[in-house]
Structure formats: structure tokens, C-alpha cells
Amino acid sequence: MANKLRKALGKAEWNITIVDKEDTHYYQPGFLFIPFGNYTKKDVVKPIDKYLPSGITLIKKDIQKIDPVSNIVTLADATSLTYDILIIASGTQIKPDETLGLKDVLWQKDIFDFYTLEGALALHKCFESWKGGKLVMAITEIPFKCPIAPIEFVCLADAFFTKKGIRNNVEITLVTPLPGAFTKPIATQMLSGVLSSKNINIIPDFYIEHIDNENKKLVSYDEKEVPFDVLTIVPVNKGADFIGASGLGDELNFIPVNKQTLQHEQYKNIFAIGDAAALPSSKAGSVAHFEADVLFENILSAIKTETLEAKFDGHSNCYIETGFGKATLIDFNYETEPLPGNFPIPGIGPFKLLKTTWINHLGKLFFRWLYWNILLKARPLPVSNHMSMAGKKTDRL
Numbered sequence: 001m002a003n004k005l006r007k008a009l010g011k012a013e014w015n016i017t018i019v020d021k022e023d024t025h026y027y028q029p030g031f032l033f034i035p036f037g038n039y040t041k042k043d044v045v046k047p048i049d050k051y052l053p054s055g056i057t058l059i060k061k062d063i064q065k066i067d068p069v070s071n072i073v074t075l076a077d078a079t080s081l082t083y084d085i086l087i088i089a090s091g092t093q094i095k096p097d098e099t100l101g102l103k104d105v106l107w108q109k110d111i112f113d114f115y116t117l118e119g120a121l122a123l124h125k126c127f128e129s130w131k132g133g134k135l136v137m138a139i140t141e142i143p144f145k146c147p148i149a150p151i152e153f154v155c156l157a158d159a160f161f162t163k164k165g166i167r168n169n170v171e172i173t174l175v176t177p178l179p180g181a182f183t184k185p186i187a188t189q190m191l192s193g194v195l196s197s198k199n200i201n202i203i204p205d206f207y208i209e210h211i212d213n214e215n216k217k218l219v220s221y222d223e224k225e226v227p228f229d230v231l232t233i234v235p236v237n238k239g240a241d242f243i244g245a246s247g248l249g250d251e252l253n254f255i256p257v258n259k260q261t262l263q264h265e266q267y268k269n270i271f272a273i274g275d276a277a278a279l280p281s282s283k284a285g286s287v288a289h290f291e292a293d294v295l296f297e298n299i300l301s302a303i304k305t306e307t308l309e310a311k312f313d314g315h316s317n318c319y320i321e322t323g324f325g326k327a328t329l330i331d332f333n334y335e336t337e338p339l340p341g342n343f344p345i346p347g348i349g350p351f352k353l354l355k356t357t358w359i360n361h362l363g364k365l366f367f368r369w370l371y372w373n374i375l376l377k378a379r380p381l382p383v384s385n386h387m388s389m390a391g392k393k394t395d396r397l
């Protein structure tokens, strides 16, 4: 947004300030590959200021609170900033403390997350010497960012332990509160087929009540149990604490905004983008990218006190690693679930929707370069922010 807005807004009239508690930006999709030794820390970490244009002020401080009536942002050292327009892009964080027994004696010994760099690195260390047993990938609650990452994780684990020659000693299970592997029916059917072909079990409708560290078991609210030797988990996801402290969010600290314009439902000069927003779309980088085009138009309209005409349609686009150098691809929005077909060129592709191909896998790998070099710098891409039906097989609707 800063890259887009700095070009469009005169420096004499508009100051643009970014506040971030970190001076590092993470390519989070790369965390998936770290446990399996495909990526290292240097592949996923860059300084934020490298990606900002000149004419932006970057403040490295923790945001404590927002006063949406007086338009004031209070920072951790009690200094404050005023604003005319506020864009909140504080993402979602994992909260392992919120599940009983999760951050206990086994945390980062036999229980790991891969949604943080530290978690992914610790899991890599574990996998290097692990001789096998029950590997459980569990999701605590919805919503969580990148709903396809746990599916990719179990597929990559299958390939990793096969290549290590110990797959027969590793039982892989995906435990999820969802009724199936994914949220949308056609993709769920396809992905369930992929998992069962790899001998990966799915336990659906499982709501974790606590983790029994002594007996190494997940225990659900309805007293079902799943034993594990190594547990990889997606802990509870929540928006930033300052959103709750400011009365700007829902019960999970996600921000209720208009699902098309991204404007806060109560405060018209506040907008939210990316994982921080409470929207019925996926919490995914692709969604943040498509939202940015819409939000850019709407910020310009808001400045001119015009009606917000640009509308976000919920567009999400994700490559899904399925292991052994293959991946599938899903493209969908608020209204249309992922369908089979070709992407982005009808009849040609080169990417295939809901099929596992090596070209899709190349797309996933190429994405890291695209992220650092095109997306963060807000350079144009030949993919519309609105989902296109071209190339999609609608007979599956």
C-alpha cells in the first residue's frame, strides 16, 4: 500500500508513516519448506526498509492502542501519532498460550508450530534425527491463516520421509476442526483423494480441548483422543492485541470491515487489509495482494470524499504443494468455490486448477521471487484482482 500510495499522493500534502514492531519482513509461505530442509532462514527474511520507496517514514515500535475518535495511535514508549487515514495491516499471530497444555514441557521438544520462523527451524532440527513414529498435524481453531498450509505440510512430510527411506515407520495424520481437508466441497474432495493416495489419515470435526503432555495425546471437547510422537500444530490465530485494546475488533481481534470496500464498519477513515480483517475470504497473501488494488482505489476516493466504488470480490489464489515435485492450484472468491480448469489462460494454462502437475510446483517455487521482486514493490502483474471465470469448468457448479 505504501508503494502504491507514495506514487499517487503528493509529498507536500501527504505524509505516509508505517509503524511495525519488527524491522524484518518474513516471506511466510517459505516457512512451510524449512522443516524439510528445502529453504533456510536466509530465503525467508529481508529488511522491511529495502522494500519501501523514498518519502516514507518507518517507525519500528509496538502499537499499543488506537483512539479511533481522536485519530491517535499510541506506541509502546507512550509516544503517539495522529492520522487522517489509518490502514491496519497487523496480520494474525499464533497464540499457543490459549490451548491448555500446548506451551508446556513438550513445546519445541516434541510439539512444534511452523507458522513462525523459530518454530519451523526447531521442527527442522527435530526431523533431521527423527527415526519415525506417529506424526500428527493438528489445527486448533478456525479461522487460521493459509488454510491449505497444513495439507501441504502432510504431503511434504510424506515425500520427505519416503526419500529418507523411513516412510513405513511414520504414520501421518491430519487432525482438523473442519468437516474435511478444506473448507470448500470440490477442493475438499480432490484434496482428500490426494491425501488418501499417500496413506495420510484425516480426522475431521476434532476440537482440541487440551494436550496431555504426559501421555502425548490430543484430547477433544467430546473426549476423543489422538496419540502422537511428534505434533505439529496451528495454534489459535488472533489479530493484534492493540485491536482488542482499542475496541476495534471482534472477539478474536480481527477487524470488521465492509467485505467489498475494506472500510471499517464504524470508523470511516479506518481501513483494514490482509489477515487483520475479519472477512469471509481466506487469510492468505494472495488475498492481501488482490485487496491492495481495491483499497488503493478506495483510499483515493476517500481522500476526495467520493463514494468508494472499488469492490473486493474475495479473490484468493493458492498453489498447494502435494510433494514429489508436484502441486495443485486453487482460484476462488466469495461466491465461487475452487473449480477445475486452466489458469490464467483458458485452454492453455500453463497452470492446472485442481490437478497435480510439476508446472504448478514451479509456480509455487517461482512465487518467492515474485513476492520479493514484484508484489512487495507493487509492480503490476498480468492477473486481475477480480477472479475470472475464463478457463474454469462451470459444469462442476
Ligand SMILES: Cc1cc2nc3c(=O)[nH]c(=O)nc-3n(C[C@H](O)[C@H](O)[C@H](O)COP(=O)(O)OP(=O)(O)OC[C@H]3O[C@@H](n4cnc5c(N)ncnc54)[C@H](O)[C@@H]3O)c2cc1C
Binding pocket: 019, 020, 021, 022, 025, 027, 028, 029, 030, 031, 032, 061, 062, 063, 064, 089, 090, 091, 092, 114, 115, 116, 145, 146, 149, 240, 241, 242, 273, 274, 275, 276, 283, 284, 285, 286, 287, 288, 317, 318, 319
Ligand atoms: C506457513 C505459512 C504458509 C503460507 N503459505 C501461503 C501461500 O502459499 N499463499 C498465500 O497466499 N499465503 C500464504 N500464507 C499466508 C500469508 O503469509 C499471510 O496471509 C500474509 O503474510 C498476510 O499478510 P499481512 O500483511 O496481512 O500480515 P503479516 O505479513 O503477518 O504482517 C503483519 C505485520 O504487522 C506487524 N505488527 C503486528 N502487530 C503489531 C503491533 N502491535 N505493532 C506494530 N506492528 C505490528 C508485524 O510485525 C508484521 O510485520 C502462509 C502463511 C504461513 C504462516
